[in-house]
Amino acid sequence: METRELAYFVAVAEELHFGRAARRLGMAQPPLSRAIQQIERRMGVVLLERTSRSVRLTPAGSVFLAESHKALDAVAAAVRRTQRAGRDVPRLMVAMKPDGDAGLLERIMPVYRRDPDAVEVEVVVCGIGEQARMLRDGRVDLAFLHAPHDDLGGFDTELLLTQDQVAVLPRHHRLAERAALVLADLDGEPFPRWPGTSAHEASGPEVRDAGQLMQLVALGQVVAVVPESVRRHPRSDVVCVPVLDAPRSSILLAWPERTRSRAVAAFVRASTEAAAGGRVIETVADR
Known part of the structure; x- marks a missing residue:
């Protein structure tokens, strides 16, 4: 199987329309259709159900789409990491969403700079849910991820911090004066739709x-349950109320499995030491 064939299938599987997929790929539709048919013959399974009006993934097609993404990401990652390794000045790329480190990075960096294996660090600030994808496709070397929300498959991780969660509400919300809440108190409220979730899972707008x-919270369009580190940046138009029965949220430092980079291992050591208040912890990257 060639990566070109995987890219053909991914385009059709995501567009669910051969014409749109062909335009996206910059090719004619007939050879694209023949390529998909050839893939199905070689694999011995039907990946797409086609009618005159629609294209739909079969169960086998859904599995192949997920695995194709992994394979294409792995190829892209191999190229990007090799190119970075060949730079005259080595650099470590670290991804996080805004405030996704809960303030840990400012404690990590002084510890990291003292390590003899430290190199220059570039922090890439990204949107909600983008860190794991950037780590998988090789755009970054490490990322601050969040459990249970982010997919940790394929990564080694170190737990840095676990937090309680709070409800973020408009200043004049009916629950804003409460000392604490439970999740049932928020029944019927509009919650944001996070990237990658469907409109059936939340009634509010997509938030990136x-x-x-x-x-959106300040305008009264949504309420949200988020880690309590949001309190680090107070706003006068919203309030944060503890949610007693919300699951705790964890911040983890993640990097690709089987990484053998000394600079990555040094950053993981510094992160666990800083998160533990100076206590040195052996990390997976060192073992």
Whole structure:
């Protein structure tokens, strides 16, 4: 199987329309259709159900789409990491969403700079849910991820911090004066739709970054349950109320499995030491 064939299938599977997929790929539709048919013959399974009006993934097609994404990301990651390794000045790329480190990075960096294996660090600030994808496709070397929300498959991780969660509400919300809440108190409220979730899972608008979320809360369009580190940046137009029965949220430092980079191992050591208040912890990257 060639990566070109995987890219053909991914385009059709995501567009669910051969014409749109062909335009996206910059090719004619007939050879694209023949390529998909050839893939199905070689694999011995039907990946797409086609009618005169629609194209739909079969169960096998859904599995192949997920695995094709992984394979294409792995190829892209191999190229990007090799190119970075060949730079005259090595650099470590670290991804996080705004305030996704809960303030840990400012404690990590002084510890990291003292390590003999440290290199220059570039922090890439991204939207909600983008860190794991950037780590998988090789755009970054490490990322601050959040459990249970982010997919940790394929990564080694170190737990840095666990937090309680709070409800972020407009200043004049009916629950804003409460000392604490339970999740049932928020029944019927409009919640934001995070990237990658469907409109059936939340009634509010899609939210891609923390700034947009806070603005929508202030306007009364959504309420949200988020880690309590949001209190680090107070706003006068929203309030944060503890949610007693919300699951705790964890911040983890993640990097690709089987990484053998000394600079990555040094950053993981510094992160666990800083998160533990100076206590040195052996990390997976060292073992």
